[in-house]
Amino acid sequence: MSSGIEKQYSINKDNLDKSNYLQSLLSESVRLKLLNAEEINSIRLQLADMITMETRSYTQGDSSSVTVETAQSLMMSIIYTLDFYLKSLSSTDKCLDAIKFMKLTDIYTKGKELIKNQIEKTKIFLDLIQRNKISTDNIAYNDTIESLADFPKKYNPIFAAHDLVVSIDYPLCIDRMDTCGVEYISIYLEKLYWENEFCKKFSMENISNLLNGYSNENTELLINIFGLVLANSLGSVLLKRSAKDLRIVENDCLYLQHSLISMPSMDYESEIYSSTVKIIDELEIENEFLKNYIHETVDSISARIKELLKLNKLSNIFTAMKDNTDGTDLRFEDGKKMNDELFRKVTEEIRSCRFVSDKLKIIWQEVHSFIDLIDILGADCIFENEYNEVFSSFGDMELAMLLKELPSNKIPGYRHLNSRDFDLHLSESEKEWHAALTAYLKSLNNPRMKKIIEISNRLVHK
Amino acid sequence: MDKNFLLSPILDLSQSAVDEVIKCNETTSRYGLVLSPHEAKELVETRNDTLKSHGRVELGGGIINKLIEAFCDSPYISQKDYSSILHELIETFYYYKNETLDELSDDELIDLMKDNFNNKCHGSLELLQNRDLDKIARNIRYGEYEYDSPDEDDEADEYFFGEDYE
Numbered sequence: 265m266s267s268g269i270e271k272q273y274s275i276n277k278d279n280l281d282k283s284n285y286l287q288s289l290l291s292e293s294v295r296l297k298l299l300n301a302e303e304i305n306s307i308r309l310q311l312a313d314m315i316t317m318e319t320r321s322y323t324q325g326d327s328s329s330v331t332v333e334t335a336q337s338l339m340m341s342i343i344y345t346l347d348f349y350l351k352s353l354s355s356t357d358k359c360l361d362a363i364k365f366m367k368l369t370d371i372y373t374k375g376k377e378l379i380k381n382q383i384e385k386t387k388i389f390l391d392l393i394q395r396n397k398i399s400t401d402n403i404a405y406n407d408t409i410e411s412l413a414d415f416p417k418k419y420n421p422i423f424a425a426h427d428l429v430v431s432i433d434y435p436l437c438i439d440r441m442d443t444c445g446v447e448y449i450s451i452y453l454e455k456l457y458w459e460n461e462f463c464k465k466f467s468m469e470n471i472s473n474l475l476n477g478y479s480n481e482n483t484e485l486l487i488n489i490f491g492l493v494l495a496n497s498l499g500s501v502l503l504k505r506s507a508k509d510l511r512i513v514e515n516d517c518l519y520l521q522h523s524l525i526s527m528p529s530m531d532y533e534s535e536i537y538s539s540t541v542k543i544i545d546e547l548e549i550e551n552e553f554l555k556n557y558i559h560e561t562v563d564s565i566s567a568r569i570k571e572l573l574k575l576n577k578l579s580n581i582f583t584a585m586k587d588n589t590d591g592t593d594l595r596f597e598d599g600k601k602m603n604d605e606l607f608r609k610v611t612e613e614i615r616s617c618r619f620v621s622d623k624l625k626i627i628w629q630e631v632h633s634f635i636d637l638i639d640i641l642g643a644d645c646i647f648e649n650e651y652n653e654v655f656s657s658f659g660d661m662e663l664a665m666l667l668k669e670l671p672s673n674k675i676p677g678y679r680h681l682n683s684r685d686f687d688l689h690l691s692e693s694e695k696e697w698h699a700a701l702t703a704y705l706k707s708l709n710n711p712r713m714k715k716i717i718e719i720s721n722r723l724v725h726k
Numbered sequence: 727m728d729k730n731f732l733l734s735p736i737l738d739l740s741q742s743a744v745d746e747v748i749k750c751n752e753t754t755s756r757y758g759l760v761l762s763p764h765e766a767k768e769l770v771e772t773r774n775d776t777l778k779s780h781g782r783v784e785l786g787g788g789i790i791n792k793l794i795e796a797f798c799d800s801p802y803i804s805q806k807d808y809s810s811i812l813h814e815l816i817e818t819f820y821y822y823k824n825e826t827l828d829e830l831s832d833d834e835l836i837d838l839m840k841d842n843f844n845n846k847c848h849g850s851l852e853l854l855q856n857r858d859l860d861k862i863a864r865n866i867r868y869g870e871y872e873y874d875s876p877d878e879d880d881e882a883d884e885y886f887f888g889e890d891y892e
Contacts, residue, residue, distance in 0.1 A: 316785040326831030329777065329784040329823060 344426035345375035389453035459490035651700035664719035802849025
């Protein structure tokens with residue numbers, strides 16, 4: 265039974281900076297007069313010896329000087345390794361004893377050993393994640409997992425232990441980012457593994473529909489899948505449905521709005537808590553780490569719900585699913601692209617035509633692929649006023665497809681995330697047809713424009 | 727306490743460095759080259775300033791001594807300009823450490839400096855800095871395997887020393 269009395273240490277762990285442990289420990293020790301100036305100086309001298317030793321080892325004795333950046337990186341690596349050992353100790357008193365009575369080189373050796381063990385642990389998690397990763401088209405998710413696989417190969421625990429070496433784009437639901445190097449990677453991997461385990465309790469089809477409901481461009485967004493799934497699962501339980509049911513429609517949000525807004529704060533908190541426990545029970549989650557992770561995530565979801573209740577915008581957190589395969593979307597399959605030689609011939613032929621009607625005839629006869637059509641528009645063979653005639657010969661479907669090719673925010677009321685937004689190398693003729701199409705679409709009457717936008721939103725390129 | 731004091735362990739090695747430089751007089755005096763304590767101090771200061779201005783950190787030291795030992799037997803150095811040449815050599819050394827992307831070891835760079843100074847440049851620091859070492863550094867940056875290969879027909883040498891020059 266806990267007596268409720270906590271042991272008091274000379275340094276409060278909460279006052280220490282996790283990302284700069286030794287430094288903050290020394291600062292606190294000096295502040296509390298636990299270390300005197302002589303001891304601090306001795307630590308600095310030992311560090312100076314260590315950096316000299318490591319620089320020699322880095323340059324293999326060939327060079328007595330290094331760039332400031334290299335020296336800083338080596339120093340950070342040494343301090344990171346020392347921190348690694350100190351952070352592994354159970355109390356700040358033990359850390360202080362280690363600094364006072366152990367040689368820094370011994371702490372360094374122990375830190376290196378711990379880092380080595382940690383790398384082995386990350387390898388195990390990497391292996392597990394390769395097996396439990398969820399099937400999604402989210403680019404950041406897939407790229408991050410691919411990049412993480414290279415971590416053991418790229419990581420340099422001797423000269424750059426503090427370095428992350430891999431690119432991590434996928435955001436975790438709870439990611440404090442107060443650590444770096446192998447420590448950050450192992451925390452990241454552990455969280456990602458448990459997020460995956462949680463998502464695996466739901467059907468991949470439901471998750472995919474949830475992401476589609478979140479945004480049509482979900483594959484390109486930096487979104488956390490676990491957070492979205494958990495929010496909907498929580499919503500479902502609040503609606504007295506199964507935790508596995510991710511379907512939430514507009515009316516459900518209205519119902520929740522009415523039932524939650526009138527609830528006293530205490531009741532609201534206990535309702536959220538009991539719903540979380542229900543999710544954990546129903547999904548048969550036994551791992552303590554995942555249980556705590558869910559509770560922590562729900563805490564932030566709950567705070568957001570409170571805010572959204574005030575705005576009557578619960579649909580911002582409970583995402584309505586969208587099935588892209590139910591026939592509401594238009595699937596487009598492109599025709600065969602012509603080869604380079606034929607393309608050159610066709611563009612030359614178009615260029616040599618005097619009348620637009622002749623140009624159009626060639627386009628309708630020869631072009632059987634949408635990619636070819638776009639290439640022709642930007643191939644310097646249609647000029648200025650001719651664009652208007654070309655566009656007016658197209659139907660709504662063609663215009664809707666062309667609209668997707670425009671950089672976003674060109675047309676009022678139409679927002680489509682486009683890779684072209686980030687393309688700084690558009691040719692002059694590409695810019696010309698984009699401007700011509702924008703002007704043409706703006707000149708159309710409102711109902712037709714709306715129809716084209718609607719078709720464009722439903723278009724899915726296969 | 728400075729927030730990043732651990733990242734900048736400053737050690738005052740200046741006096742011991744000056745003593746080490748003065749110690750070199752034992753070797754160089756046989757070539758008629760001697761540094762006064764004041765000159766030695768100035769050399770150490772030049773090294774510190776150069777390191778700072780070139781964004782480098784030296785741990786251990788000893789480069790001034792190495793340069794003195796390498797250049798003391800040069801036929802192009804006399805007591806009159808001994809100290810000023812050493813100042814230039816120190817600056818040149820660290821400049822080309824950066825320019826060669828640390829690909830050359832200290833000894834390799836000093837050997838190249840000495841070889842070019844005594845032979846190709848005939849004691850001209852200007853030629854050493856702006857022609858030969860520059861070419862070597864460029865070759866290294868472009869990944870040339872034989873970075874110190876001579877020019878096809880050393881036109882500059884002909885220009886400076888006449889057509890009879892080999």
